[in-house]
Amino acid sequence: MGNIKKAIITAADIGADFLPATKAMPKEMLPIVDTPVIQFVVEEAIASGIEEILIISGKNKSTIGNHFDRNIHLETMLSDKNESDKLVVLAKSDVPNIHYIRQAYPKGLGDAILHAESFVGDEPFVILLGDDIMPNETPLTKILMDLYAEHQTPIVATMKTGIEKLAHSGIVEVKEARGENLFEINHVFEKVESAVMANDLGIIGRYIMTPDVFSKLHALSSEGNLELQLTDAIEALNSEQEVLAYEYLGKRYDAGDKYGLLLANIELGLKHKETAKPLTEYLKELSEQLKRE
Numbered sequence: 245m246g247n248i249k250k251a252i253i254t255a256a257d258i259g260a261d262f263l264p265a266t267k268a269m270p271k272e273m274l275p276i277v278d279t280p281v282i283q284f285v286v287e288e289a290i291a292s293g294i295e296e297i298l299i300i301s302g303k304n305k306s307t308i309g310n311h312f313d314r315n316i317h318l319e320t321m322l323s324d325k326n327e328s329d330k331l332v333v334l335a336k337s338d339v340p341n342i343h344y345i346r347q348a349y350p351k352g353l354g355d356a357i358l359h360a361e362s363f364v365g366d367e368p369f370v371i372l373l374g375d376d377i378m379p380n381e382t383p384l385t386k387i388l389m390d391l392y393a394e395h396q397t398p399i400v401a402t403m404k405t406g407i408e409k410l411a412h413s414g415i416v417e418v419k420e421a422r423g424e425n426l427f428e429i430n431h432v433f434e435k436v437e438s439a440v441m442a443n444d445l446g447i448i449g450r451y452i453m454t455p456d457v458f459s460k461l462h463a464l465s466s467e468g469n470l471e472l473q474l475t476d477a478i479e480a481l482n483s484e485q486e487v488l489a490y491e492y493l494g495k496r497y498d499a500g501d502k503y504g505l506l507l508a509n510i511e512l513g514l515k516h517k518e519t520a521k522p523l524t525e526y527l528k529e530l531s532e533q534l535k536r537e
């Protein structure tokens with residue numbers, strides 16, 4: 245199979261963890277300082293050389309499409325005030341086509357991915373979860389695409405997340421090392437409390453898949469599962485062909501989680517040109533105050 249050109253970005257989750265903020269607004273549009281979460285994800289795909297993006301959204305998510313469209317009215321108003329730079333969304337000239345499809349009913353990540361089957365065709369592709377942010381000098385998607393070029397086999401991005409967090413994520417039980425930070429997989433599990441070991445790796449929101457994953461998802465669907473887990477399809481795939489796990493050592497913000505979104509706002513706020521100085525001063529004062537308490 246050839247080089248990877250297509251990416252699927254999932255943004256279909258109803259965002260119940262952020263209610264009431266997400267009652268009428270997609271959780272992927274929550275801001276980190278002044279930029280919606282999903283923009284970081286789209287920018288990572290673009291920076292990795294992706295040429296076609298499919299965003300899988302759902303009910304009440306139309307603002308995601310509006311965000312990546314041009315807004316001529318706003319552009320004219322800002323240009324009259326000499327403030328056009330405020331509206332630079334995806335500034336690069338080689339922005340890929342962004343397509344949209346909606347998941348009619350939230351039936352899990354695996355079902356969302358099934359909506360991409362005709363978009364993907366017979367090519368390998370990347371999956372990026374739209375609420376997971378990986379600020380890394382070399383984009384994680386690019387690292388995975390390069391590994392795919394070398395190994396020609398599906399790859400799951402993982403991190404050491406600590407045993408208490410593993411119960412809330414997909415888990416990889418590794419077999420043996422296949423290269424630097426690269427492992428063969430024994431089994432993958434979705435959110436299990438029992439038998440999780442501290443040295444197991446948590447699945448984070450980036451995957452390279454081949455179209456073979458769709459037949460596994462269809463098989464799970466025909467078993468009548470109410471929620472289709474991508475992890476279960478990867479387990480089935482791994483029993484027939486090699487799936488590798490890459491251990492990412494960079495920074496990750498799980499912006500699908502309240503604490504993760506807060507951390508991202510603080511840490512990226514410390515780097516933003518308008519907020520860096522006052523936020524640094526405030527955090528120093530706050531830390532002194534907390535030490536006194």
Ligand code: G1P
Pocket residue numbers: 257353373376412413414415434446447448449474475498500
């Ligand atoms: C999903 C996946 C899980 C993965 C996680 C990463 O879970 O099902 O395997 O570890 O994303 O963020 P969710 O966070 O949607 O519950």
